[in-house]
Amino acid sequence: MRMTGLFGVSAQFRGRIEAQREPLYRLAYSWCHDAGLADDLVQETLLRALDRAGQLNDPQRLKSWLCAILANCLKDHFRRARPLQPLDEEMPAPGETPEGASASNQVAVRVRAEIERLPLGQRQTVTLVDLEGFSYAEVAEILEVPVGTVMSRLCRAREALRSRLIDFAAQENYKIRSIR
């Protein structure tokens, strides 16, 4: 990072960027499911944002701009660490299983595990829409793909989640209701 970049950034801008740390972390975590890596990615994102503050032409689009930087940071990480995971290749089931989790977070563990199994492109799309509430057009811009791709990825992601989670959710509902 160029240190000169920091001196040109106002305290207000730094504050606005810092305020996005938690949402960015949540998103990064949902993409990589590694707490340490998510922290690193967010840190790198914030640093790049400070360094490139002049590139943000529209301050109202700060959040989507930061998410686009985060997506690029993840790409760079994969390039450095290991071969890039194909965007449409499904991941094997993760090692953590609901049986290994406590009853109180069993549902969260299961849902995260199924999201982790999604191909990266679908995972990013569904979490940008569901966690951060971005419009399809905004997601297309963040991930640099056509809107049609966003819609098709979202459809495939939710179809996969539906097939794996709906029965589980219904079962969970039964358990919750039964202990009332």
Add this chain to the structure above:
Amino acid sequence: MSHDEKVSREMQNAFVDGQLDAADWTLLVERMGSDEALRREVCELRTLKDLTRSAYAGAHSGRAAPAPERARWARVAAVALVFALTGWLAHDALAPGRILTELRGVAADRILVHIASSRGEVVDPALQEVEDYLSEARAAGRQVRVEIVANNTGMDILRANTSAYAARLERLRAAYPNLTYIACNQTADRLREKGAQVKLLPGVQVAPTALDEIVKRMQEGWVYIRA
């Protein structure tokens, strides 16, 4: 989307993600009123969306993501039952598109009126019907509750610096303590992101999203009407 066109998965997703325009939104809700399978599919998508949100709600920087609250899961899972057991619309006479013309004849005592547009032809009859309904219920000694939930451009009527109905809403609120105004926080956030100042009228309450409030009230047995 036409009346006869099959509702695609893309369309269903766009519905639960708030990506449809008002016309398609209304058509899809109408279709859901008579199509149980569609209602179930949309309900499942909504449940998946809530599951995803909740799964990461407790993820915080610098430490392992904690477990979400159990009560939240109970609510998420129960959403499916709302649609499965009560249906999207709780009263046949209140099919979308009829606006509020039959509101006064409704026997239900808890009614949610959803206003998603600030256009006069939407807001004016809605407020008039709500006022007439409340007035007649009071005269008849009926204990009723009405909630007006606003989102999208409908939020403008609840904003101090944009509302063309501020005085009327304040007068109604003063006259009827059983009338509540609810603003959609998601709409408010989007307005703020665009640089708009969001100052709500006195007494206006805030829900995370309009859809959350609607689902919650339907779950509690309220009648839903889209103005």
